[in-house]
Amino acid sequence: MSYTSGGLAMLKSVENTLPTSEQKIAKYILSSPEPVITMTVKELAEQSETSSAAVIRLCKSLDLKGFQELKMRIAGDVQKPSSSEYRDIDKGESIHHIIEQMTHNGVQIIKETEEMLRREDVEQAVQDIHEANSIHLFGIGASGLVAADGQQKFLRAGRYAFYLQDPHMSYTTLSNARENDVAVVVSFSGETKEAVQFIRLAKKNGMKTISITKYGSTTISQLADIALYTSSTQEAMIRSAATSSRLAQLHVIDTLFMSYVSNHYDEVIQSLDRSRAAIDQHKN
Structure with a gap:
């Protein structure tokens, strides 16, 4: 735009x-x-x-x-042209309508998330990630899937990236982190108890902190050095909220990763090629 x-x-x-x-x-x-x-x-x-x-x-x-x-x-x-609101899926919907509605919801939340992302914040986050010795990612539930996706992406780019599904193991790993490490906390609500504890521990260790939360003032976004926002979504929250919020969070992770690759292309592309070659060799 x-x-x-x-x-x-x-x-x-x-x-x-x-x-x-x-x-x-x-x-x-x-x-x-x-x-x-x-x-x-x-x-x-x-x-x-x-x-x-x-x-x-x-x-x-x-x-x-x-x-x-x-x-x-x-x-x-x-x-902007007006667009219809988010809508949850009801009982007995046709497959055709479900495909249409889920596609609309996905496009809508990504567009809104684009509007929430400040370019200067993304740039600073990428710089902090590049300067960090290692990256510690954290998330619970659907946000944990996003944190795991971030881990595998940055591992392939040649970075030390940690994501552990067990919160207690995450705290243990983080307790040995250093000031030149960075913590990335993913939480749609921005209030998840385990995620709040994680970011507080990271700050206690003097680490740089990046949050990915819904737009608005939350405990986690207020604690973070850099707060990256997704759309808070206007859809019904009973069943499909994790679908759209997860998609928005993945979009932010992809944006961070692609920006990192672009800014440090020559060094990253070699790591990506090596990781691809290792996987291809294992397949054979």
Whole structure:
């Protein structure tokens, strides 16, 4: 996309967790986004019956640089064609409709996750990974599958990467990590007890920390040195949430990995070739 967007998705993601005054502003913007594009802070405060200070606080709650960035993102949203909401699968659906709906949900969450990822944060994360002696990844449940995928990718790229399914073994391995190691914590909610313990232990050891969570202020994203966000998804949460959230998390891991490969192509491509040759030889 040639324009910055994602403002409306960000507001929807955190609307129900905001303080009352900020929530009033969010509701006003979501109901009438177009006029906001040309408003000043004072005008938005008057229209939403709040205060200029509340507008500024909302921008901080969204982890944006200021009101101007929020307006730019909303302007980008207004330019985009509208799309239907996420929808869960019901009993007796046709295979044709399931394929269509799951494809739509997948495309939607990846597009929204693209809007949540700050380019400078991805760049810094890639640099920290390159400078690290080893990479320690952690996740529970579906997030654990994403952490395992990250491990195998960076192992093939010639890096020391650790992911252990047992949290206690992960803590044990992390307790021997050093300051020049990096921890990558994957948790959709950003509040998973084991993941919070993992990132706190990593910080206690002086490690650089990277989180991959849904958009919004969570314990894990607040603790992380670099917080990478996925869309929080608007789909029904009863059955298929892990499907879309996992896809979004994998997209972030792929983005980190491909950015790492691109930035350090000459050294990484040799490791990838060696790992491929080792696998091919084993097949034979």
